Amino acid sequence: xxxxxxxxxxxxxxxxxxxxxxxxxxxxxxxxxxxxxxxxxxxxxxxxxxxxxxxxxxxxxxxxxxxxxxxxxxxxxxxxxxxxxxxxxxxxxxxxxxxxxxxxxxxxxxxxxxxxxxxxxxxxxxxxxxxxxxxxxxxxxxxxxxxxxxxxxxxxxxxxxxxxxxxxxxxxxxxxxxxxxxxxxxxxxxxxxxxxxxxxxxxxxxxxxxxxxxxxxxxxxxxxxxxxxxxxxxxxxxxxxxxxxxxxxxxxxxxxxxxxxxxxxxxxxxxxxxxxxxxxxxxxxxxxxxxxxxxxxxxxxxxxxxxxxxxxxxxxxxxxxxxxxxxxxxxxxxxxxxxxxxxxxxxxxxxxxxxxxxxxxxxxxxxxxxxxxxxxxxxxxxxxxxxxxxxxxxxxxxxxxxxxxxxxxxxxxxxxxxxxxxxxxxxxxxxxxxxxxxxxxxxxxxxxx
Numbered sequence: 001x002x003x004x005x006x007x008x009x010x011x012x013x014x015x016x017x018x019x020x021x022x023x024x025x026x027x028x029x030x031x032x033x034x035x036x037x038x039x040x041x042x043x044x045x046x047x048x049x050x051x052x053x054x055x056x057x058x059x060x061x062x063x064x065x066x067x068x069x070x071x072x073x074x075x076x077x078x079x080x081x082x083x084x085x086x087x088x089x090x091x092x093x094x095x096x097x098x099x100x101x102x103x104x105x106x107x108x109x110x111x112x113x114x115x116x117x118x119x120x121x122x123x124x125x126x127x128x129x130x131x132x133x134x135x136x137x138x139x140x141x142x143x144x145x146x147x148x149x150x151x152x153x154x155x156x157x158x159x160x161x162x163x164x165x166x167x168x169x170x171x172x173x174x175x176x177x178x179x180x181x182x183x184x185x186x187x188x189x190x191x192x193x194x195x196x197x198x199x200x201x202x203x204x205x206x207x208x209x210x211x212x213x214x215x216x217x218x219x220x221x222x223x224x225x226x227x228x229x230x231x232x233x234x235x236x237x238x239x240x241x242x243x244x245x246x247x248x249x250x251x252x253x254x255x256x257x258x259x260x261x262x263x264x265x266x267x268x269x270x271x272x273x274x275x276x277x278x279x280x281x282x283x284x285x286x287x288x289x290x291x292x293x294x295x296x297x298x299x300x301x302x303x304x305x306x307x308x309x310x311x312x313x314x315x316x317x318x319x320x321x322x323x324x325x326x327x328x329x330x331x332x333x334x335x336x337x338x339x340x341x342x343x344x345x346x347x348x349x350x351x352x353x354x355x356x357x358x359x360x361x362x363x364x365x366x367x368x369x370x371x372x373x374x375x376x377x378x379x380x381x382x383x384x385x386x387x388x389x390x391x392x393x394x395x396x397x398x399x400x401x402x403x404x405x406x407x408x409x410x411x412x413x414x415x416x417x418x419x420x421x422x423x424x425x426x427x428x429x430x431x432x433x434x435x436x437x438x439x440x441x442x443x444x445x446x447x448x449x
Contacts, residue, residue: 001403009209013137015280015407016301016404018126019183031159031441043239045070045071045072045073046071046072046073046375046378046379047072047073047074047367048072048074048075048378048379049074049075049076050072050075050076050145050146050378051075051076051078051143051144051145051146052061052068052072052075052076052077052078052144052145052146052147052148052374053078053079053080053134053142053144053146053147053148054077054078054079054080054150055080055081055122055124055127055134055147055148055149055150055151056079056080056081056147056149056150056152056272056349056351057079057081057083057086057109057112057113057119057150058083058086058089058150058152058349059152059349059360059363059441059444059445060349060350060363060366060370061079061081061148061150061348061349061365061446062079062086062112062113062114062185062349062446063348063363063364063441063444063445063446063447064148064150064348064367064370064371064374065077065079065113065114065117065365065447066114066375066445066446066448067090067367067368067371067446067447068321068375069114069115069116069117069372070447071310071341071371071372071375071447072375072378074116076118077114077117077118077141078117078118078119078120078144079113079117079118079119079120080120080122080123080124080134080136080142081109081119081120081121081122081123082121082122082123083109084108084109084110084121085106085107085108085109086106086107086108086109086111086112087105087106087107087179087180088104088105088106088438088441089105089210089211089360089439090211090359090360090438090441091104091105091438092105092177092179092180092183092214093176093211093214093221093377093396093440094179094184094433094434095180095184095186095187095215096183096184096186096187096190096218097173097187097190097217097218097222097224097225097396098174098187098190099222099399099434100194100198100434102162102180102181102183102184103182104438105183106180107239112445114447119298120140120142120170122136122137122138122140123136123137123311124136124137124311125137125311126311126315127147127149127312127315127316127317127343128315129147129315129316129317129339129342130316131143132144132145132147132344134147134405140145143196144344145344146344146345146346146374146377146378147342147344147345147346147372148345148346148347148348148370149312149317149330149345149346149347149348149351150307150347150348150349150351151309151311151312151351152210152309152349152350152351153210153306153307153308153309153351153358154206154306154307154308154309154310155177155178155290155304155306156304156305156306156307157175157302157304159304159305160273160274160275160276160302160304160305161274161275161276162275162276162277162278163278163302163304164278165178165182168182168186168189169182169184169185169186169188169189170185170189170278171278171281172189172192172193172297172298172299173189173215173276173278173283173300173302174186174190174218174299174300174301174302175301175302175303175304176214176218176301177210177214177303177304185219186301189320190221190222190225190299191225192413193222193298194222194225194226194228194229194231195229195231195300196231196234196298197229197231197233197234197235197298198234198235198236198297198298198299199235199236199238199295199296199297199298199299200235200236200237200238200297200300200301201238201240201283201295201297201299201300201301202215202218202222202237202238202240202301203215203220203240203241203242203273203283203301203302203303204239204241204243204303205241205242205272205273205301205303205304205305205306206242206243206246206305207305207307207327208306208324208327208329208358209303209306209358210306210350210358210359211347211358211359211393212247212248212358212393213247213393213394213395213405215239215246215301216247216395217396218247218257218301219237219239219260219265219301219394220395220396220397220398221257221396221398221399222237222299222301223237223263223264223265223398224314224398224399226397228399232264236266236320237264237265237266238265238266238267238268238295239265239266239267239268240268240271240273240285241267241268241269241270241271242270242271242273243269243270243416244269245269246267246269248356248411249405249407249411249413251411251413251422251423251425252393252395252405252407252423254335254397255403255423259397268380270287270288271285271286271287272285272286272287273285273302274286274292275443276302276386280302281296281297281298282294282295282296282297283297283300287392306327307326307327307328307329307350308327308328308329308330308351308353309351310328312328312329312330313327313328314328314349316341316342317319317330317331317339317342317345318330318331318353319331319353321376324353324354327353329351329352329353329431330347330351330352330353331353332346332347332352332354334354334355334387334389334409335386335387335388336369336373336383336384336385336386336387337352337354337366337369337370337373337387338373338377338383343377345361346370346373346374346419347370348363348366348367348370349362349363351368354389354409354411355389356389356391356407356408356409357387357389357390357391357409358391359391359392360388360441360444361390361391361392361393361406362389362391362392362436363388364440364441364444364449365390366387366390367444367447368385369386369387371447372385373385388408388409388414389408389409389410390406390407390408390414391406391407391408392405392406393406394429394430394432394433395439396433397425398425400427400430401425401426401429401430402425402426402429402430402432402433403422403423403424403425403426403429404417404420404422404429404432405422405423406422420432
């Protein structure tokens with residue numbers, strides 16, 4: 001199989017002047033992209049001695065920490081997270097499909113910590129909101145006046161008997177979600193499969209999940225790698241969804257299904273992955289009625305069920321009833337992102353129990369809102385900033401082409417860039433994903449937009 005250039009945007013075929021112009025424009029585009037939707041600068045820092053704990057140092061936790069450190073003078077801000085490596089998770093699908101090398105998604109967490117913030121290198125094991133305290137796995141008790149929950153979510157591979165994360169990359173087993181190493185191992189499995197062809201099975205669980213477009217991107221890119229390798233006629237690609245659709249926004253779902261029909265990707269719905277025999281390369285799926293079927297595969301992409309981490313799920317901070325209770329998600333108001341029962345608690349990112357919003361783009365739009373509302377509460381005011389559920393998914397459709405999907409809580413498409421037509425794939429949307437979004441991500445991470 002032809003190797004893919006790692007640092008350049010692929011441009012198959014004859015040179016395209018329009019593409020060359022876009023590439024020249026790409027150098028200045030990240031700043032313009034980051035500026036779009038930028039928050040209004042604070043009128044002045046508020047003096048306070050408030051103790052603020054932020055549980056988690058991913059994009060959400062660090063973005064809010066930077067903003068609070070700028071907006072509050074004298075506040076004691078503590079970040080609790082043992083993670084030393086900061087991963088650019090939106091790049092995992094690029095690594096797993098051979099577009100990026102693994103090192104492009106790996107950075108040092110220390111490089112992004114705001115100055116003056118206390119970093120406790122441990123994990124929160126218990127949340128005690130009634131006592132305004134958290135307890136770490138090492139037994140340290142940290143009291144707070146305000147809490148920001150930015151823990152991310154838990155990949156619940158344990159719900160799939162026979163699954164072994166350590167085996168990703170071997171025996172045709174793939175999964176893009178666990179981290180950079182798994183993404184790289186997934187690319188190795190994809191390469192090996194594409195060279196020979198065979199039966200590929202792509203999966204989707206029934207739970208909420210981060211980057212809901214990733215299973216679709218992997219399907220599109222796998223099919224394109226087969227085409228490039230010349231083994232498409234020897235292969236069959238099947239998508240098994242545990243839901244009644246493949247994407248929660250109807251317009252996107254219908255568009256993808258129409259594309260897959262043309263591309264020869266078979267789709268079956270209401271089929272949940274309930275077991276894997278890695279050595280035998282067989283996967284078992286169950287219907288809602290409990291009927292099971294075992295399918296052989298040469299390549300299997302596993303998307304695990306997802307839920308809140310135990311520390312949140314078992315605490316008083318989780319939803320106790322309603323659609324988000326089963327996953328133990330954080331009970332926040334979907335507009336203010338303030339906890340519905342504990343007014344001094346806010347949530348950001350994947351942990352929130354809201355109708356949508358588990359992407360980096362969600363954090364870009366919601367971090368200024370969480371910070372502004374928390375500052376309002378510190379100042380004795382009611383939170384007034386409102387989040388509309390903005391979510392974005394640059395959906396790769398083949399090498400050199402993508403769709404930029406943007407939508408809100410209601411599933412309404414909300415395009416923000418006039419040069420990109422929703423539901424129409426383009427080289428510019430690919431360029432946006434491959435070249436421009438990481439600089440924009442870093443600007444969000446540092447509280448600049």
